[in-house]
Amino acid sequence: MAAGGAVAAAPECRLLPYALHKWSSFSSTYLPENILVDKPNDQSSRWSSESNYPPQYLILKLERPAIVQNITFGKYEKTHVCNLKKFKVFGGMNEENMTELLSSGLKNDYNKETFTLKHKIDEQMFPCRFIKIVPLLSWGPSFNFSIWYVELSGIDDPDVVQPCLNWYSKYREQEAIRLCLKHFRQHNYTEAFESLQKKTKIALEHPMLTDLHDKLVLKGDFDACEELIEKAVNDGLFNQYISQQEYKPRWSQIIPKSTKGDGEDNRPGMRGGHQMVIDVQTETVYLFGGWDGTQDLADFWAYSVKENQWTCISRDTEKESGPSARSCHKMCIDIQRRQIYTLGRYLDSSVRNSKSLKSDFYRYDIDTNTWMLLSEDTAADGGPKLVFDHQMCMDSEKHMIYTFGGRILTCNGSVDDSRASEPQFSGLFAFNCQCQTWKLLREDSCNAGPEDIQSRIGHCMLFHSKNRCLYVFGGQRSKTYLNDFFSYDVDSDHVDIISDGTKKDSGMVPMTGFTQRATIDPELNEIHVLSGLSKDKEKREENVRNSFWIYDIVRNSWSCVYKNDQAAKDNPSKSLQEEEPCPRFAHQLVYDELHKVHYLFGGNPGKSCSPKMRLDDFWSLKLCRPSKDYLLRHCKYLIRKHRFEEKAQMDPLSALKYLQNDLYITVDHSDPEETKEFQLLASALFKSGSDFTALGFSDVDHTYAQRTQLFDTLVNFFPDSMTPPKGNLVDLITL
């Protein structure tokens, strides 16, 4: 037995010998067997697939079953386009039943890389005999896949592996018996069921669910079932189900109250490039400035959610010692001290030479309704130069402001230096509000050091008040779209790269270049991202609608709440507009994390036929998951619906009464879908005979079959650890 040399993790971990068992293809002399040999300076010492059309794979067979803990990939001495940017590794005791052990990618360099493979289920190690490597993407997407060298390491000591093998077969047998028990019970083979259960002493499910089955399927005691479900909901047993449900977005357009007798506008006019902040304590949305298609604006508004009304705080803040008209500035709010800050602005090339390029910095005090100029030029104070399309966040707790990115405005044509035409981006700065001092935390850097960050525009930056980190993702540098994602701990001054943007699962993260707006919920540990229009004119013609994503910070995973691809007409019909706001640029999205509502205002719809057009619509967005009460009502509805159908067979008159009373109260009559379904139920009173029997229940009476189906439905709301196996024995049979 060869002494191990691969990984020093556990003393028993050694190199596992293997042979090539199967492969999808290979090209020319790049045989699969070449991965057994590590010759980094020989370009032919590799396996290369024939093409990059899926499926491509290599199946390795271990000499003997082992716990496979690590896989090591060797490389070529130089970078190579055929290296695997994305791949998956599967393993199992036989080829048909393999589990995913790893999903990752290789760096395109010349260093060996080792990865840990999944080798435990709930702390129990499981053995593998076969390992399947599935390349998914190479570093040059049009090139074939190549693997230069593979090493597997783990434990193959029979003293360790044999007990795992025993556990594995025992586990399989146990699951098979549970499937049999489920099958016997579904078909009412009571004797067989009891006999098997007595002999094996294996539990099909949690006793509570056995009780539910007894009450529902065997006895038809529906009242007791409802009680049982109600207790389960109140004990929190449905919480796991709820947390796995997807959010449903509910947009609704806000039509504010208009103040009577007011000649002037009583709500903000159309604009893009404005700024909004929200005071969650008083439920007030503040809006300042923007561009109306022709000029910069300087009006300042407050919207009260409770009153559903806009109030104009100031028609022209410049007249009140506040900032001049501007767009593409950034605002942040200090809710504790009730102050709003604004920094930056955009000047187009025609005015860039005439107006001063000083970066002024203002603060507004809500209670005294006064503006204060904090700095005439933050650059002179050690802070950022005049920027636009940057990001700014407030840390109320430590009374600090962080600003990152944005493009620095310079006057053109004054210097005959080709370098001046290259855009410059601003770094990461911190402003100490107490001392009114600036500090440069990170310069714009294209180096790939662990603490280096690249500046950009159009990115998202959010401050998590509980874990005290800034989260930054996306953005653009000149023509390059960035899709990295990193966090910056403000207290330890440390950058943590969550994703460097290379191992991206396309389709599984929000796409870059779509003018994203993001908000954060520190309590739920979620980041919400709404994408707008594509910056690419060609993509815009493809009629793309909004998409909404949620990033779970703890689980480090993105999920898409919705992704509409409906066609957007040039003249959007009223009904479409009522459902959700049209995709746009330069809009504003704020989030009330106390009440869990988003607010969106205005923006630029990007209509090439009317480039000066801007929007002034105001929307609220609620993300809804089913609540406990909803689920309880839903379960009661299901139970009573079934009861009604049973009654309808035997005593239609009493069934009708039941429908009108008991079943009626479980329906939400303001929901059109539920109402429609309820109304159709009455037709069951007039049906004679039964409809198609459910597949797999041909030998049981109809009532028993229907009750079993209801049982299976109710069981889904319980956690997996309590339920019978999800599959059915009959489904394993194929024609």
Next chain:
Amino acid sequence: MSAGSRGFRERRVCVLRCRFCAQVLSARGMKAVLLADTDVDLFSTDIPPTDAVDFIGRCYFTEICKCKLKDIACLKCGNIVGYHVIVPCCSCLLSCNNGHFWMFHSQAVYDINRLDSTGTNFLLWGNLPEIEENTDEDMLDVSAEECIR
């Protein structure tokens, strides 16, 4: 850019195959010599071999001349087989050249002479039909202003 003795029409047309994996890279190759350093042998072709190769890496300049170059690699085996002249420099343009912008290193390919329709004589460049080239239209830039306000 490549050059050779006058009369490119007398040159033989060859099939170029990747030396690593034997994949056909081009059926319209010409043996030539590097303009900027006439000691360097190479092969060149006129139409882009888009089915057989693809770009890798970034654009670069060599010390010899100011032509802007980018490497190309064989799509089958991924090894670098040559380079493409993205922007030629003035001095190369003004010199006598064969007008080809796709080059293959002589160590990365091997050549096989093609025969003409008689099957007995070598096919020469003078007898090879020309193919119209398409020029790509420049992509129009999206106005950056539109995206921010």
